[in-house]
Amino acid sequence: MSTIEIEEVTVRLPTADEDLLVLDRTSLRLTERRVALIGPNGSGKSTLARLLNGLVTATTGRVVVDGLDVAKQGREVRRRVGFAFTDPAAQLVMPTAVEDVALSLRRLHKDKRERQRAALAVLDAYGLTGLGDRSVHSLSGGQRQLLALAGVLATDPSILVADEPTTLLDLGNSRRIADLLFSLEQQLVLVTHDLDLAARCDRALLVHDGRVVFDGPADEAVATYRAMA
Numbered sequence: 001m002s003t004i005e006i007e008e009v010t011v012r013l014p015t016a017d018e019d020l021l022v023l024d025r026t027s028l029r030l031t032e033r034r035v036a037l038i039g040p041n042g043s044g045k046s047t048l049a050r051l052l053n054g055l056v057t058a059t060t061g062r063v064v065v066d067g068l069d070v071a072k073q074g075r076e077v078r079r080r081v082g083f084a085f086t087d088p089a090a091q092l093v094m095p096t097a098v099e100d101v102a103l104s105l106r107r108l109h110k111d112k113r114e115r116q117r118a119a120l121a122v123l124d125a126y127g128l129t130g131l132g133d134r135s136v137h138s139l140s141g142g143q144r145q146l147l148a149l150a151g152v153l154a155t156d157p158s159i160l161v162a163d164e165p166t167t168l169l170d171l172g173n174s175r176r177i178a179d180l181l182f183s184l185e186q187q188l189v190l191v192t193h194d195l196d197l198a199a200r201c202d203r204a205l206l207v208h209d210g211r212v213v214f215d216g217p218a219d220e221a222v223a224t225y226r227a228m229a
């Protein structure tokens with residue numbers, strides 16, 4: 001399993017009036033296979049998740065993934081840490097499904113034909129057979145979410161950070177995505193408002209007002225959060 005170390009990290013983000021304190025002096029060492037981040041809207045969960053692959057920069061402190069400093073070795077870190085956004089539109093950039101997966105595979109397969117073959121195999125593996133030539137905009141929300149995840153997982157990251165991957169989905173699709181996430185060998189860091197999903201994790205962090213206010217077994221974190229609400 002991978003090791004994520006967050007050492008005395010503070011994040012301040014500029015707003016029109018002042019710098020907003022979004023994450024307050026936080027230290028964590030995450031080694032569990034599945035870690036959930038839960039908490040109210042605007043509490044800092046996405047910010048914490050985004051630190052892990054450098055989408056957000058620590059104002060002070062250090063984030064280290066498998067011994068690599070995110071601020072200094074960002075490129076290597078991004079190869080290890082796959083990031084799946086809530087809204088797949090944020091990461092689907094090519095016109096068709098197969099081209100989108102092929103783009104993710106450009107580092108692994110230099111030859112174009114080989115890349116195309118590999119991309120089609122990825123679509124098959126994720127239950128998207130036959131949709132390769134479809135415009136990504138014509139896919140259903142569930143298919144788009146699956147495609148975005150397939151593109152990230154095709155690069156074989158050692159850690160997957162998924163920011164509310166089931167929020168936009170109906171019950172059936174959200175179950176499919178959840179089953180996929182929980183079948184992964186990789187370390188999973190899951191930001192979610194779905195407390196049943198969070199409770200299935202090995203550890204959960206309850207974030208409130210830019211601080212981790214509970215850190216422990218997922219069922220206890222969920223119970224603490226419910227009691228707070």
Ligand SMILES: Nc1ncnc2c1ncn2[C@@H]1O[C@H](COP(=O)(O)OP(=O)(O)OP(=O)(O)O)[C@@H](O)[C@H]1O
Pocket residue numbers: 013014015020022039040041042043044045046047048
């Ligand atoms: N780029 C930014 N510039 C300024 N403020 C930001 C920026 N990104 C996030 N914030 C603020 O930081 C705080 C934490 O945001 P964050 O997205 O981490 O919360 P969250 O817990 O993931 O919320 P949600 O559950 O609503 O997605 C919020 O007050 C948000 O408005």
